[in-house]
Amino acid sequence: MANCEFINNKGNFKLKNPENNSYMYFPIANEAGVMSSITPTLNGDCKMGQNTFLLAPVSSEDLHNNRSSRNFWIYIDGMGAWSATGVSAAQQAEIFSGDKEETDVEAGIMWHKITRKSKKFGVKSEITSFVPATDEKIELMKVTITNISNETKKITSTVAIPLYCRSADNIRDHRHVTSLLNRVETTEYGVIVNPTLTFDERGHKKNTVVYGVVAATENGGKPISFCPIVEEFIGEGGSFEMPKSVLLNEEFKIKPNEKLEGYEAIGAIRFEDVVIEPNSSKSYIVAIGFGDSKCDFDSVVVNDLNETGFYKLFEDTKTYWDKKINISYETKDKRFDNWMYWVNFQPMLRRIYGCSFLPHHDYGKGGRGWRDLWQDCLALIAMDPRDVRGMLLDNFGGIRFDGTNATIIGTKQGEFIADRNNITRVWMDHGAWPFLTTNLYIEQTGDIEFLLEKQSYFKDLQVERGTEKDTLWDLSQGNKILTENSKEYNGTILEHLLVQHLTAFYDVGEHNNLKLHGADWNDGLDMAEEKGESVAFSTLYGGNLESIAELLKVLRDEKKIKNVELAEELLILLTGDDEIYNRVDEKQKVLKDYCYKCRHNIKGKVIKLNCDELIADIQGKAKWLKEHIQKNEWITNREGYSWYNGYYDNNARRVEGDGESGTRMILTGQVFSIMSNTATEEQVESIIKAADKYLYDKSIGGYRLNTNFNEIKTDFGRMFGFAYGHKENGAVFSHMAIMYANALYQRGFVHEGFKVVDTLYSHCNNFDVSRIYPGVPEYINEKGRGMYNYLTGSASWLILTVLTEMFGVKGEMGNLAFDPKILLKQFDDENKASIEMNFAERMLKIEYINEGIKEYGDYSVNQIYMNGEEYKFDGKPVICRNVITSLDENIKHTIKVVLK
Ligand code: G1P
Secondary structure, eight states, X not given: OOSEEEOSSSSOEEEESGGGSXXXXXXXXXXXXXXXXXXXXXXXXXXXXXXXXXXXXXOTTHHHHOOOOOEEEEEETTTEEEETTSOSHHHHHTTTSTTOOEEEEEEETTEEEEEEEETTTTEEEEEXXXXXXXXXXXXXXXXXXXXXXXXXXXXXXXXXXXXXXXXXXXXXXXXXXXXXXXXXXXXXXXXXXXXXXXXXXXXXXXXXXXXXXXXXXXXXXXXXXXXXXXXXXXXXXXXXXXXXXXXXXXXXXXXXXXXXXXXXXXXXXXXXXXXXXXXXXXXXXXXXXXXXXXXXXXXXXXXXXXXXXXXXXXXXXXXXXXXXXXXXXXXXXHHHHHHHHHHHHHHHHHHHHTTTSSTTOOXXXXXXXXXXHHHHHHHHHHHOGGGHHHHHHHHHTTBBTTSOBOOEEXXXXXXXXXXXXXXXXXXXXXXXXXXXXXXXXXXXXXXXXXXXXXXXXXXXXXXXXXXXXOTTOXXXXXXXXXXXXXXXXXXXXXXXXXXXXXXXXXXXXXXXXXXXXXXXXXXXXXXXXXXXXXXHHHHHHHHHHXXXXXXXXXXXXHSOOOEEEEEGGGGGGGOOOHHHXXXXXXXXXXXXXXXXXTSSOBOOOEEEEEHHHHHHHHHHHHHHHHHHHHHHSEEEOTTSOEEEOOEEOTTXXXXXXXXXXEEEOBHHHHHHHHHTTXXXXXXXXXXXXXXXXXXXXXXXXXXXXXXXXOSOOTTTOGGGGSOXXXXXXXXXXXXXXXXXXXXXXXXXXXXXXHHHHHHHHHHHHOHHHHOOOSSOOSEEOTTSOXXXXXXXXXXXXXXXXXXXXXXXXXXXXXXXXXXXXXXXXXSOTTSEEEXXXXXXXXXXXXXXXXXXXXXXXXXXXXXXXXXXXXXXXXXXXXXXXXXXXXXXXXXXXXXXXXXX
């Protein structure tokens, strides 16, 4: 990073003049539900959910537009007012001049410190912000003002934090009327807002959340007065950037324990004047937050509003998150290792913020989607696998008996909500993800019996894969599928997976590929509901079927399971042969028949199916799909490049190949044909060439999602309405790019896989272009700017790729296997590359030593040493699980893997 430098090996970084970059924000949050975003000028917001915004909600565009930022003012006797956050009209006017104040931000996981020096005023401010990792619902900030001049200064300090205190809906829906609900009260230490009612989409309800700001001096000293009403604080004609009461140093008239009603509120808190000698400082501690009553703020004052309390919380918070991030890497590129520290943290952020609560993510109202549920588990399996089994099991309860799934996901684990809005949208990729996650879980743990656990099926109005409604169903019947005897039906996890894959197999369009329905992974492909097909995901389903058969073999051979129990209805999907598979109408008939039989309920009859028969049937389907796609979808364009066509549009036309205005290529079809082994080795080579020719653009971080179609394809999806090079239309979309890397690594194309990760990482780290804090963003736009930072599913995939592919440390039916795919240039000066991680609930440091200084492909694992003692292995470098589980749980163990 030219401009943004890491300062330790735990991801802490420093950036000069951060406010000279737009759209930057940083997350600070906790697991008690506080979600803040903070910018270099302390803009951003703070909330606990859609209806509980303490600071007014901000979208990315508000970051330069919104004036209601957290502020702290000092009035210097004889000089005037100065904003410690840089947000005064005068300071902002100087940002492009030689008089710009010197600023830098230093930050680490969940904490943010901004320093600002004014030569003109002879003062410096240092503001540390964080949300404590406790069950307190507060954000804390400590403001230190230092006199950097040679003269004594008399200052008046004022905290000024505008308090919005209501639902995001009210930002332009009764904004004024809802201010009339405010009941404001001053206490010894601050301003409390307790709105009487809430007016939002839930109707008019009695409000139960108390909002507030409390502040004290570093020794716990009280403020002297308050000005809690916005219009009095800013004065007639004033604004938050030039508040009259501060600029003219007017006295604040409101004392503690006063009550006011019905105006926009602000935590404007005044302290007694102090004199600061040269090189001396004065600090203030401020807490903003949420409570059940005003008393909650009293305990915040006692516990946190003093220097000792603040520092203890600060240190504890840093330790808390550091402990949670239990994967780390050491390669030659220390920046990469540090950058990955942030990537490791990102899935945790997504679990807290969902996909709705950072400035770019101004959609949705919280919660996560189906894909996120499974994707976030990927990272958990690698980092904190303890609760994963239960989580996976619960998530399977979201699957419908027709293979689709609930799309409204509740806040509690395993809670799926019936769709009352009649949204019948079916994303055709949804059925493929649970298997990938479950497979990883089984490989990492060896818990193959998980497949035989039982779970219910989700039931609501939607039937026949989103095409029909079950008019017999109503909510009183509950959200689970019942048998003819009105009993809840529970089937095995294996059965759930089969339901998803077999229904998908028969759900085909004109070209005998899986129908696209409402979209696939690419949410922007949403206008080809009738005739669209996703060849891309057909290959993934095919690959999954093959892998399901492999797991069944393990059940059969190692657990001696001869028969598996399945709901009788599934037999409809388990008969068939190539003759039927070749015929679209026959396939659709089979699916219709099945869906009809499980439309309202199912019989409840369970049959026993021989494992061998089941394996043969699944393999037959997998083989058919693979050959069908190999035969029909491999395309070559005019320029002689070849790759897989991934889609058909709503006019049933093939999408990729030569277009009227240029080549049409999409990365998605390549990723999954490679990952699923549909593409042969030579085909992978051709795909790489085509992707390098048509999709690779180093200046924006690597491989674009697609070429420019130069057409608003209304028979395919809304993404073609987006400007080219943005989001789903041709940006470097991290998630797909990383899955491309993963697929390449899996197939042994290591140099090529590395190139994908390396270009993306190098771009993100090139701060002057990407303009994002460390981490992987959802995508890189046409200008090279990183967009939608932090809350992206790509982080989970990147962790997985680096861990199991690049470092090649992976579970094989619970045993620990080593298959490093580290390039020579990634080994450090001592020819080492190491990773610290959790496996079988043991902390391990795995150190690869490239003794022969060889390139990938030339080395192989020669010896393994566990805590200094040689571990003999036979052929494949694998350590048995029981050897790992016999290690002490409380200490870190070193495994040296010598490569020769
Ligand atoms: C986002 C969504 C993901 C979707 C993708 C492409 O990706 O979260 O579900 O598949 O866009 O439309 P993310 O931001 O997670 O990388």
